[in-house]
Amino acid sequence: MEEAVSRSKGSLSGSLSSHSAIDDASATQEKSRDWEIDRRLLKIGEKIASGSCGDLYHGIYLGQDVAVKFLRSEHLNDAMEDEFTQEVAILREVQHKNVVRFIGACTRSPHLCIVTEYMPGGSLYDYLHKNHNVLMLTQLLKFAIDVCKGMDYLHQNHIIHRDLKTANLLMDMDNVIKVADFGVARFLNEGGVMTAETGTYRWMAPEVINHQPYDQKADIFSFAIVLWELVTAKVPYDTMTPLQAALGVREGLRPALPENAHPKLVDLMQRCWVATPDKRPSFSEITAQLETLFEEVKVGRRGDSSGNNKSRGR
Missing domain, CATH: 3.30.200.20 (Phosphorylase Kinase; domain 1)
Known part of the structure; x- marks a missing residue:
């Protein structure tokens, strides 16, 4: 060994x-x-x-x-x-x-x-679903940007995570998010083809569920579900079993779009979870878009003394 x-x-x-x-x-x-x-x-x-x-x-x-x-x-x-x-x-x-x-x-x-x-803040899953934290938009964006930067680094270095989900995103004492658990991660060799059904059903891309060839864009789909969780603070497909969710996703099912979310986040989710992997953006593109939105929100908040920008939806 x-x-x-x-x-x-x-x-x-x-x-x-x-x-x-x-x-x-x-x-x-x-x-x-x-x-x-x-x-x-x-x-x-x-x-x-x-x-x-x-x-x-x-x-x-x-x-x-x-x-x-x-x-x-x-x-x-x-x-x-x-x-x-x-x-x-x-x-x-x-x-x-x-x-x-x-x-x-x-x-x-x-x-x-x-x-x-050691990550004393625990997992993002527990932070959202067990501690019932509802995120303000700026904190939501910081978390999402952290995830994207970590994942972009992995993708730039030819690594596919294959099990990106909030339970595998850990927080340090300063609430910085770090990608963890590389038990099913792989180096993405240009000559190799991945078809194994790997990951966790509620976050799994349809091409992975269908045992079709897939690449790093499968991680992008999983990120879309993570982003949806950050916005809604809900477990994806919480009324279904994991297998029911997987069968639904392969037929085109996606989580219900949050009504009060920032429209740019809703648009980003939809682009990241499209069925055709090649149409999904890369993590470097997503990072740039989220950082731009973060700056817009900060400027808007400084100009809004009423505090309307403090919700996670606006």
């Missing part, structure tokens, strides 16, 4: 952000395998979340707060180990303020775990 992770070099070499200290540290880590975690140095605290194949814990490693994802040994098989290897390979290669930071991994089977920075 250790050898497999070391061999799993992605296509990002030389294309990451030029932070010399980080680059130097990464090069040193690669040579000395400093990213290999000694589990004896991990202090495990409370369980944060549970998944079908593993559990996430709050922990301490070398004096810093971390999140530790353990794979359950009873569920280990070749496919799970391959996914683990791929996730570590991708996390080792990415460095962006809107992508969760990789600290290390234990690759000695059967005790496999991945250690990342």
Whole structure:
């Protein structure tokens, strides 16, 4: 497993952000395998979340707060180990303020775990749906821009996430959103064709549901659902089972357009969830549009002493 992770070099070499200290540290880590975690140095605290194949814990490693994802040994098989290897390979290669930071991994089977920075704000899903936070438009736009910047970085570096949803968007102590959970993410090789049904039904693009060839534009569709959640603070297709939602999406179903949303956000949602992937905008285009709208809203708010701009819908 250790050898497999070391061999799993992605296509990002030389294309990451030029932070010399980080680059130097990464090069040193690669040579000395400093990213290999000694589990004896991990202090495990409370369980944060549970998944079908593993559990996430709050922990301490070398004096810093971390999140530790353990794979359950009873569920280990070749496919799970391959996914683990791929996730570590991708996390080792990415460095962006809107992508969760990789600290290390234990690759000695059967005790496999991945250690990342701890995100005290929890997930965007919990923030919206469990804490019942209703966002003002400026905060909504900040969150959406954070997501887009993180995803644009991944796409620029030939990575497709394949499970973009609010549960995989985490918040730090300053409410900065970071893309997390690369368990099903993949390097997008130009020669390869993806057809596997991967992700979570309520956020899944129709081409993925239909097992058709797909690319990074599948992540754009998922972002449209995330944006809809930010605007409405509702769970998508909440009156349906996940499978019913998926069957509906493949037939053209989309979440009901929010009545009081800013018209530019409604237009953006619709362009991002169109059935034809090639007609969806890129994350760099979406980021530019959201940043322009953010500036417009700030200017409008300064000129509106009545406070009408404070709702998330206007």
